Amino acid sequence: MIEILNPAEIAKARVTGALVADILQAVKGRATVGTNLLEIDRWTAEMIDAAGAESCYVDYAPSFGRGPFGHYICTGVNDAVLHGLPRDYALADGDLLTLDLAVVKDGIAADAAISFLVGGSGPDESVAMIDATERALAAGIAAAGPNAKIGDVSxxxxxxxxxxxxxxxxxxxxxxxxxxxxxxxxVPNMGRPGRGFKLRPGLMLALEPWIMADTAELVTDADGWTLRSATGCRTAHTEHTIAITEDGAEILTLPTGTRP
Incomplete structure (x- = not known):
């Protein structure tokens, strides 16, 4: 199914998007050395509930997972890049942490992800990986607009x-x-320009460049959810939800007060 949202629904998406971004930034600010991933899940649940919203993950049970997911946020550490199931793990200095959050409020969902280094510093390679995903996301957003094709974004x-x-x-x-x-x-993270579905105003997309340092192969944890690099290398993941507008694309998952 491809939905084209009306202006009232896009207005709701801005609210949901800001909520997702605000929660991610709040968790980032609290996630320090020694923080347990289960604490992060609890904080997220509390903030979602306080906002009168719902996590898209708790009851999420797609064919590729061992569902339902049963938690409120995805938490990937170092070599875990997608669908990181929160577990009993205390963050260490220099860990590369990826947080991926999708929430629905007033009937409209938004999805975003950030990667960062716990303690504020870590290997130069990790910094470069995070930077690459952020630059790739910016490039994808710049390529999105009415009459562009999915292949142009990819x-x-x-x-x-x-x-x-x-x-x-x-x-x-x-x-x-x-x-x-x-x-x-x-929306694959690689594609051919001029190919695929034509974008139009009212379409919302979650763009999410993610990479692994030295492989394209994933392995699945025994939990049935967490996807890791096959070689054990570090990973990074950055994501925004955008709305196609009459003249480009609007980023919906920006923190409150930072929207242009």
Whole structure:
């Protein structure tokens, strides 16, 4: 299903998007050396509940997971890049932590992810990986607009990542989003310009460049959810939800007070 949202629904999406971004930034600010991933899940649940919203993850049970997910936020550490199931683990100095959060409020969902180094510093390679995903996301957003094709967005993302020297997994990427978290169209992190679905105003997309340092192959944890790099290398993941407008794309998952 591909949804085209009306202006009133896009206005609701701005509220949901800001909530997602605010929660991610709040958790980032509290996640220090010694913080347990289960604490992060609890904090997230409390903030979602206080906002009168719902996590898209608690009852999430797709064919590729061992569902339902049963938690409120995805927490990936170091080599865990996607669908990180919160577990009893205390963060260490220099860990690369990825937080991925999708929330629905007033019937409209938003999805975003951030990666950062616990304690504020870590290996230069980790800093470079995070930077590459952020630059790729910016390139994808710049390529999105009315009459652009999904392939244009995918190509822009993939070009940044491959130029930075990273292999790209094509199994998991971005996606449409609206009244539900995961919708068509699929947005791979590599593609051919001029191909695929034509974007139009009212379409919402979650764009999510993610990389692994030296492989494109994933392995699944025994928990049935957490996806890790096959080689044990570090990973990074950055995501925004955007809305296609008449003249470009609007980022919906910006923290309160930072929207242009």
């Amino acid at each position: 190509y822009a993302i993939g070009r940044v990542l491959t130029d930075a020297g990273y292999p790209i997994n094509r199994q998991f990427g971005g996606h449409g989003i609206g009244s539900t978290m995961h919708q068509d169209p699929h």
